[in-house]
Amino acid sequence: MRVLVVNAGSSSVKLRLLDADNELVGERELEAPQSVLDPGELRDALEGGLAGADVVGHRIVHGGERFREAVVIDTPVEQALHALSDLAPLHQPKSLAALEAVSRAIPDKPAVACFDTAFHATLSPASFTYALPASWRRRWGLRRYGFHGLSHAWVARRAPELIGRPAAGLRIVSCHLGAGASLCAISDGASIDTTMGFTPLEGLVMATRSGSVDPGLLLWLLDREAVTEREMSDALEHQSGVLGLASTADMRAVIERAGSDDPDATLALEVYLHRLRASIGSMVAALGGLDVLVFTGGVGERAPVVRARAADDLAFLGIAIDHTANADPAEDADISAGDGAAVRTLVIHAREDLEIAHQVRKLLNGSSRARPGPG
Numbered sequence: 587m588r589v590l591v592v593n594a595g596s597s598s599v600k601l602r603l604l605d606a607d608n609e610l611v612g613e614r615e616l617e618a619p620q621s622v623l624d625p626g627e628l629r630d631a632l633e634g635g636l637a638g639a640d641v642v643g644h645r646i647v648h649g650g651e652r653f654r655e656a657v658v659i660d661t662p663v664e665q666a667l668h669a670l671s672d673l674a675p676l677h678q679p680k681s682l683a684a685l686e687a688v689s690r691a692i693p694d695k696p697a698v699a700c701f702d703t704a705f706h707a708t709l710s711p712a713s714f715t716y717a718l719p720a721s722w723r724r725r726w727g728l729r730r731y732g733f734h735g736l737s738h739a740w741v742a743r744r745a746p747e748l749i750g751r752p753a754a755g756l757r758i759v760s761c762h763l764g765a766g767a768s769l770c771a772i773s774d775g776a777s778i779d780t781t782m783g784f785t786p787l788e789g790l791v792m793a794t795r796s797g798s799v800d801p802g803l804l805l806w807l808l809d810r811e812a813v814t815e816r817e818m819s820d821a822l823e824h825q826s827g828v829l830g831l832a833s834t835a836d837m838r839a840v841i842e843r844a845g846s847d848d849p850d851a852t853l854a855l856e857v858y859l860h861r862l863r864a865s866i867g868s869m870v871a872a873l874g875g876l877d878v879l880v881f882t883g884g885v886g887e888r889a890p891v892v893r894a895r896a897a898d899d900l901a902f903l904g905i906a907i908d909h910t911a912n913a914d915p916a917e918d919a920d921i922s923a924g925d926g927a928a929v930r931t932l933v934i935h936a937r938e939d940l941e942i943a944h945q946v947r948k949l950l951n952g953s954s955r956a957r958p959g960p961g
Contacts, residue, residue, distance in 0.1 A: 587951070589943040590632075590639035590695075594684035599623060602939045603636045612636045621683035628691050641950065642697045643942040644685050645736060647677040649701035651727060656704070656945040659685065659697040667699065673731070674785070676823065698949060700942045705735030705742075708776040713872070716784070730788070732780035734762045738770040740941040741880050741934055746775075748918060749878065749930050757873040759866055762936065763892065764883035765793040765835070771869040779872035781865050787822055790865055791858045793835040796826035798861075828854050837885050837892070859895050866900060876903055882934045890914075893921070897931055904928030 612635030741760040753775035771779040781789030829835040831854035843851035906923035
């Protein structure tokens with residue numbers, strides 16, 4: 587079964603075609619300003635290097651409480667996904683626009699929705715419940731949903747392979763560090779805690795998102811009319827995080843400037859690492875211990891300084907890395923310090939496309955026929 591994976595971003599759509607052995611047959615990234623794909627460019631891509639798909643797998647950010655696993659998309663499902671747009675107004679419409687465009691271009695191919703929230707459907711009430719009035723929680727579905735589930739789910743399958751242990755009994759903290767960032771506590775292959783919440787704003791400091799902020803501070807600003815609600819939303823999503831601290835959202839530039847004792851960059855890196863270490867600690871507490879620490883995502887894979895600083899300051903948990911291996915790891919690598927590390931530390935290439943293909947095949951075949959590794 588050849589799976590075309592569709593992943594809609596902020597201003598583009600990434601298309602990847604995987605064959606039955608999970609080998610990458612072709613890929614294209616198409617510009618989609620205002621979430622609009624050019625029909626001609628899309629047709630050329632689907633009739634060119636991306637031709638021959640048997641099924642289409644779509645990354646959908648939000649599945650709400652209803653969609654707890656991948657689902658074949660039909661009219662009622664599509665309507666339900668549109669109804670969930672209020673929960674993810676910055677992300678859901680982009681995914682649905684890509685779904686509609688690709689479905690128009692290849693209407694004879696079945697389409698499957700795979701959700702970033704679904705991996706966290708296993709959170710316990712203690713983990714997902716906010717201490718808010720019950721009437722609010724019932725009326726508006728206020729709860730922690732969690733995101734980056736496709737990336738964390740891939741880590742949950744890939745990490746046991748790399749260390750040669752079954753997922754059962756394994757305690758993993760998955761650190762997805764990219765422009766958006768979240769952690770996930772994984773026990774026996776399932777999510778039991780995560781740092782993102784009702785929205786992707788909660789948790790870690792990110793490229794342009796603030797992460798968790800005292801709600802009283804925000805109320806204080808609104809009460810004094812210092813900012814409007816629209817201005818606050820824009821600031822928290824697009825002007826905060828590393829950008830707000832260092833005037834750039836590029837972690838590579840921040841690390842370089844911090845190495846030259848730039849005060850703003852140094853502060854940005856220290857704030858980022860402080861929140862990261864504290865959040866890893868909270869995930870370990872939820873797990874009751876730690877067997878594997880995983881770094882994935884753009885920063886997680888390409889910033890040795892971030893991995894080293896986080897690992898070294900968490901040595902009391904049994905984490906120890908080989909700094910030579912950490913400096914230039916392979917795509918999927920064990921960077922643990924040999925026998926001196928009670929906890930295995932891995933760098934895993936983010937492959938949401940492989941996780942989507944796995945979920946598509948599992949849904950349509952009953953089990954995945956493709957080998958689990960990336961080849």
